[in-house]
Amino acid sequence: MSRMxxxxxxxxxxRLL
Incomplete structure (x- = not known):
């Protein structure tokens, strides 16, 4: 997910983190 x-x-x- 890091790449995205x-x-x-x-x-x-x-927000995602």
């Missing part, structure tokens, strides 16, 4: 998270913007990253 890296593609998303920082704001969305925090």
């Amino acid at each position: 998270v890296l593609q998303l913007p920082s704001l969305q990253r925090r």
Whole structure:
């Protein structure tokens, strides 16, 4: 999932994490 998270913007990253 890390790869997908890296593609998303920082704001969305925090939401998923």
